[in-house]
Amino acid sequence: xxxxxxxxxxxxxxxxxxxxxxxxxxxxxxxxxxxxxxxxxxxxxxxxxxxxxxxxxxxxxxxxxxxxxxxxxxxxxxxxxxxxxxxxxxxxxxxxxxxxxxxxxxxxxxxxxxxxxxxxxxxxxxxxxxxxxxxxxxxxxxxxxxxxxxxxxxxxxxxxxxxx
Amino acid sequence: xxxxxxxxxxxxxxxxxxxxxxxxxxxxxxxxxxxxxxxxxxxxxxxxxxxxxxxxxxxxxxxxxxxxxxxxxxxxxxxxxxxxxxxxxxxxxxxxxxxxxxxxxxxxxxxxxxxxxxxxxxxxxxxxxxxxxxxxxxxxxxxxxxxxxxxxxxxxxxxxxxxxxxxxxxxxxxxxxxxxxxxxxxxxxxxxxxxxxxxxxxxxxxxxxxxxxxxxxxxxxxxxxxxxxxxxxxxxxxxxxxxxxxxxxxxxxxxxxxxxxxxxxxxxxxxxxxxxxxxxxxxxxxxxxxxxxxxxxxxxxxxx
Numbered sequence: 001x002x003x004x005x006x007x008x009x010x011x012x013x014x015x016x017x018x019x020x021x022x023x024x025x026x027x028x029x030x031x032x033x034x035x036x037x038x039x040x041x042x043x044x045x046x047x048x049x050x051x052x053x054x055x056x057x058x059x060x061x062x063x064x065x066x067x068x069x070x071x072x073x074x075x076x077x078x079x080x081x082x083x084x085x086x087x088x089x090x091x092x093x094x095x096x097x098x099x100x101x102x103x104x105x106x107x108x109x110x111x112x113x114x115x116x117x118x119x120x121x122x123x124x125x126x127x128x129x130x131x132x133x134x135x136x137x138x139x140x141x142x143x144x145x146x147x148x149x150x151x152x153x154x155x156x157x158x159x160x161x162x163x164x
Numbered sequence: 165x166x167x168x169x170x171x172x173x174x175x176x177x178x179x180x181x182x183x184x185x186x187x188x189x190x191x192x193x194x195x196x197x198x199x200x201x202x203x204x205x206x207x208x209x210x211x212x213x214x215x216x217x218x219x220x221x222x223x224x225x226x227x228x229x230x231x232x233x234x235x236x237x238x239x240x241x242x243x244x245x246x247x248x249x250x251x252x253x254x255x256x257x258x259x260x261x262x263x264x265x266x267x268x269x270x271x272x273x274x275x276x277x278x279x280x281x282x283x284x285x286x287x288x289x290x291x292x293x294x295x296x297x298x299x300x301x302x303x304x305x306x307x308x309x310x311x312x313x314x315x316x317x318x319x320x321x322x323x324x325x326x327x328x329x330x331x332x333x334x335x336x337x338x339x340x341x342x343x344x345x346x347x348x349x350x351x352x353x354x355x356x357x358x359x360x361x362x363x364x365x366x367x368x369x370x371x372x373x374x375x376x377x378x379x380x381x382x383x384x385x386x387x388x389x390x391x392x393x394x395x396x397x398x399x400x401x402x403x404x405x406x407x408x409x410x411x412x413x414x415x416x417x418x419x420x421x422x423x424x425x426x427x428x429x430x431x432x433x434x435x436x437x438x439x440x441x442x443x444x445x446x447x448x449x450x451x452x453x454x455x456x457x458x459x460x461x462x463x464x465x466x467x468x
Contacts (some may be wrong), residue, residue, distance in 0.1 A: 069192070070189050082207045128306065142177035
């Protein structure tokens with residue numbers, strides 16, 4: 001589960017679309033299965049899988065008539081390096097940091113995240129239910145995401161400081 | 165926050181909801197190409213999006229910070245005393261349950277283990293029965309290597325494991341014996357444990373995990389509390405985890421607290437305590453001491 005999440009996260013960075021990321025993950029899984037004899041037992045499986053995923057994404061992009069986000073190849077490779085670095089943090093550690101940051105949010109913001117991500121309601125549905133404008137819900141979500149990222153960046157900074 | 169990061173946040177937010185226009189895509193591409201900070205932030209956006217899409221339910225039911233609100237009305241300050249008095253009576257009626265009062269919250273003690281008495285039975289490997297403790301290699305010691313027990317005169321020494329970064333110890337708690345868990349509503353339980361490294365030269369990491377199950381120990385798969393923790397949501401009624409990293413050289417007990425909401429129908433609560441020396445080489449990993457493990461029911465409204 002943790003490895004799947006890491007690899008899917010890596011692909012999400014490169015394809016920027018959830019459905020497309022799931023499709024690419026299927027392709028990556030097939031490649032990993034057929035090339036498993038090339039994997040050196042005892043080395044980092046996720047790192048190996050991310051190398052495979054990087055090539056699979058490049059192939060996938062060539063086959064698409066229209067990409068979710070048309071980034072240049074150079075940008076994409078820089079993002080891939082950045083994603084590998086970000087995902088080198090143990091999955092447990094990342095998740096615990098995120099859980100703690102989520103627990104610090106006010107309950108109303110947690111409810112909004114539940115509606116959007118757990119129940120899959122889109123911004124327009126939430127706005128209608130809450131009798132607000134879609135724009136105001138959209139801005140609230142943007143603010144929550146930014147707050148979560150700031151919180152996690154701060155925790156990462158503290159951890160990095162602890163390693164000095 | 166820099167202007168570029170701010171703009172990146174705006175574009176990432178738009179991308180989450182709608183496709184970007186050609187101009188916006190070109191702007192984002194240029195921003196990502198020239199600015200490392202923007203790339204880091206963009207990766208963080210995508211990973212956050214992925215985590216929330218994949219597992220929002222579990223993430224949002226994770227550790228919750230408990231805030232203690234000061235009482236505003238003066239008569240309410242008598243409540244702790246009333247509750248404590250009632251607790252003493254309750255404690256006499258039921259010897260395994262004792263009321264305690266800390267600040268403005270009541271705590272119903274479900275378990276307190278400081279590894280002192282003959283009661284303490286250790287099982288090598290994962291515990292099999294209610295009330296049993298077990299796990300990786302461990303032994304009870306008194307003061308050792310300049311470390312004094314946190315509580316009482318003994319503590320549990322968790323030996324390093326050659327094949328794993330973490331040393332783990334677990335206990336199966338019978339919730340049906342505890343009156344707290346027998347209600348029709350979800351109850352909040354707090355797990356608290358203290359750790360101390362035997363060697364101070366390395367960064368250490370401590371993790372608490374707890375999971376409530378509807379079935380007894382016989383149906384429990386020990387892997388759920390270890391390497392298959394990522395699947396715990398498929399098997400448990402509730403679960404929670406909390407980890408703390410401690411920098412090298414800190415010569416003090418580290419007390420970690422975890423809150424879990426235990427729903428009705430929970431029969432057992434499995435608690436796990438993990439300790440690790442953060443060093444990739446097994447030979448450099450040291451033992452850790454564990455002491456003063458407490459499991460308490462949290463009562464927010466003690467007595468009228």
